[in-house]
Amino acid sequence: MFDDFKKNSHPHAIFEQWYLESQGKGSSSHILDKVKSRLRFLGKQAFTQIVPSLDRMNYNAVVLATASLSGIPASRVVLLKGHSEKGYVFYTNYNSSKAQHLNENPVASLNFFWAYPTRQVRIFGEVKKVSRKTSQEYWASRPRGSQEGAMASEQSHEIQGYDSLKEQLKEVQEKYKGGRPIPCPQNWGGYIVKPKSYEFWQAMPDRLHQRVLFELINKKWVKKYLAP
Numbered sequence: 001m002f003d004d005f006k007k008n009s010h011p012h013a014i015f016e017q018w019y020l021e022s023q024g025k026g027s028s029s030h031i032l033d034k035v036k037s038r039l040r041f042l043g044k045q046a047f048t049q050i051v052p053s054l055d056r057m058n059y060n061a062v063v064l065a066t067a068s069l070s071g072i073p074a075s076r077v078v079l080l081k082g083h084s085e086k087g088y089v090f091y092t093n094y095n096s097s098k099a100q101h102l103n104e105n106p107v108a109s110l111n112f113f114w115a116y117p118t119r120q121v122r123i124f125g126e127v128k129k130v131s132r133k134t135s136q137e138y139w140a141s142r143p144r145g146s147q148e149g150a151m152a153s154e155q156s157h158e159i160q161g162y163d164s165l166k167e168q169l170k171e172v173q174e175k176y177k178g179g180r181p182i183p184c185p186q187n188w189g190g191y192i193v194k195p196k197s198y199e200f201w202q203a204m205p206d207r208l209h210q211r212v213l214f215e216l217i218n219k220k221w222v223k224k225y226l227a228p
């Protein structure tokens, strides 16, 4: 891993490399292949049960931690839908509990965990809404079923039960029947986490795990090694 840090001066470049490798692409694709071939030895049942789930893993799932202004924390999984040196983008309901936290305390921590190779990336940063145009473009790219579901759900609000959610869905389907385009709701869109620090963690033998912290100080990324 230390080689990765010599090659890449911007921590986002390391994130990109690890992100690819978590999907079995890039230089460590052989590791996922090794895991799969080992599973073959465990027998046909293990192979057929475990390998499809390895392939279906949500590599872009990330734990998003926020806190209320009074310091009450909350975390939940969201899906990463954009990533660049500028920041890390996810989409959600702007009336949800997380949005409430982000309105009053616009900072967040993202925690990526990937099993093969075993790695964690923690990103801390300020959070902003993406432009309405960006949200609309992403909304338009979503499958119709996801659009209907998002429009029907008042995320994080109490509902009578699952049936009432299905009723809401029917109303949306009725309103937009005949394939009419479903517009991006005003209360739905993206957030971007603009990183101020990254911590990369990689499992190593005998608990001698490798940790590297990057902090943005006076617009420059400053690197530190941390004890595991």
Ligand SMILES: Cc1cc2nc3c(=O)[nH]c(=O)nc-3n(C[C@H](O)[C@H](O)[C@H](O)COP(=O)(O)O)c2cc1C
Pocket (backbone or CB within 6 Å): 058, 061, 074, 075, 076, 077, 078, 079, 080, 090, 091, 092, 093, 096, 097, 098, 099, 155, 156
């Ligand atoms: C694999 C997975 C992916 C998810 N992706 C999203 C997502 O991209 N956006 C979202 O708002 N919620 C997503 N959720 C649901 C959230 O974890 C959470 O339940 C929801 O956003 C409400 O959180 P809140 O009440 O803290 O706002 C996902 C959950 C899982 C398990």
